[in-house]
Amino acid sequence: GQNIDQPTEMTATEGAIVQINCTYQTSGFNGLFWYQQHAGEAPTFLSYNVLDGLEEKGRFSSFLSRSKGYSYLLLKELQMKDSASYLCALTRFNTDKLIFGTGTRLQVFP
Amino acid sequence: GAGVSQTPSNKVTEKGKYVELRCDPISGHTALYWYRQSLGQGPEFLIYFQGTGAADDSGLPNDRFFAVRPEGSVSTLKIQRTERGDSAVYLCASSSRAGGTDTQYFGPGTRLTVL
Numbered sequence: 667g668q669n670i671d672q673p674t675e676m677t678a679t680e681g682a683i684v685q686i687n688c689t690y691q692t693s694g695f696n697g698l699f700w701y702q703q704h705a706g707e708a709p710t711f712l713s714y715n716v717l718d719g720l721e722e723k724g725r726f727s728s729f730l731s732r733s734k735g736y737s738y739l740l741l742k743e744l745q746m747k748d749s750a751s752y753l754c755a756l757t758r759f760n761t762d763k764l765i766f767g768t769g770t771r772l773q774v775f776p
Numbered sequence: 777g778a779g780v781s782q783t784p785s786n787k788v789t790e791k792g793k794y795v796e797l798r799c800d801p802i803s804g805h806t807a808l809y810w811y812r813q814s815l816g817q818g819p820e821f822l823i824y825f826q827g828t829g830a831a832d833d834s835g836l837p838n839d840r841f842f843a844v845r846p847e848g849s850v851s852t853l854k855i856q857r858t859e860r861g862d863s864a865v866y867l868c869a870s871s872s873r874a875g876g877t878d879t880q881y882f883g884p885g886t887r888l889t890v891l
Contacts, residue, residue, distance in 0.1 A: 670818075699879070708780075708867060708882035709819065753818050762807060762871075763832060764880060766818030 670767035672754055677773045682744050686770045688737045688754030699764065700728050700739045701753040709753055712739070741772075749774045778803070780883030782868050788889045789858055797853040797886045801870030808851050809880060810843055811867040819867055825851060858890045 670690045678684040688698070697716040701709035715721055715730035715737065727740040739752055751769040758765065781800040789795050801808050807826055811819035821835040825845045833843075840858075845851040855862055865887050869880040 701882075708884045711879050711881065714879060755818070761832065762824055762826075762878075763809065763821040763835065764811075764819070764869075765821065768816070769818050 670754055670756065670765065672752075672767040672770045674768070675771045675773070677775060678741075678744055680744055680746060680774055680776050683740065683742050684744060684772065686739045686741070686752050686754075686772065688739070688767055690735050690737075690754075690756060690767075692735075692756065692758065695756040695758050697757060698728075698730055698737050699755045699757075700726075700737075701755065703751045703753060703769065705750070712752075744774050746774050746776070748772065780868055780870055780881055782866075782883040782886050784886060785884065786887045786889075788891065790891050791858060791860060793858050793890075795855050795858060795888065797855075797866050797888070799851045799853070799868030799870075799883060801849065801851070801868070802881060805870035805872050805881075806848070807871045807873060807878070807880075808845060809869040809871075810851070810853050811869065813865045813867055813885070822853070822866075855888075858888075860890050863888055863890045 672688050699714050700712040702712050703709040713728040720729045725742045730737045751771045753766050753769045755764040755766040783798045809824045810822040813819040823833040823843050824831050828848045840856045843853045865885040867885045869882045871878040871880045
């Protein structure tokens with residue numbers, strides 16, 4: 667199997683930095699995705715890691731360590747609109763389906 | 777350009793009825809995916825099309841669920857003899873090609889409620 671674990675909920679303050687972790691157990695995968703999902707809306711693509719290391723995209727960065735079975739999403743300069751669920755997902759070798767974690771619900775307070 | 781669209785946005789039906797959910801992928805995207813999302817959970821894979829053919833239907837929960845994509849564009853997810861446990865948001869996504877590394881873009885979903 668490929669259990670994907672994320673914290674259920676997190677809170678943070680506007681302007682702060684927050685790190686959302688994702689750990690997984692799988693024998694191999696193509697890449698690891700992060701999606702943002704506001705309540706009642708579709709998931710929106712944020713980032714994708716295939717190699718180990720940090721991928722930076724403006725206020726959002728994502729990190730992957732295959733040897734440690736670990737990824738994180740880093741959100742800087744938090745804004746109220748960043749309140750959403752953040753979904754970690756991966757695609758295994760020879761498949762195209764996304765396998766999602768349960769998501770982390772982030773609440774940003776003023 | 778236009779994103780993935782899904783109709784209807786909401787569907788309420790009675791137990792035992794038949795429903796069809798439609799997905800229009802991004803123009804030119806050859807890969808199309810259906811997922812199901814229950815409250816508080818991540819999306820769960822149902823079926824994936826590459827062109828007109830179902831390349832992987834391993835996520836369909838049982839034979840009441842069926843999906844088609846006859847012309848390689850629009851897809852319809854069909855659920856027979858609906859049960860209350862089928863209530864969920866059904867999400868469709870598309871990507872430019874299959875290969876496990878292409879970004880999937882999601883539609884707004886159809887919220888299905890089975891009474």
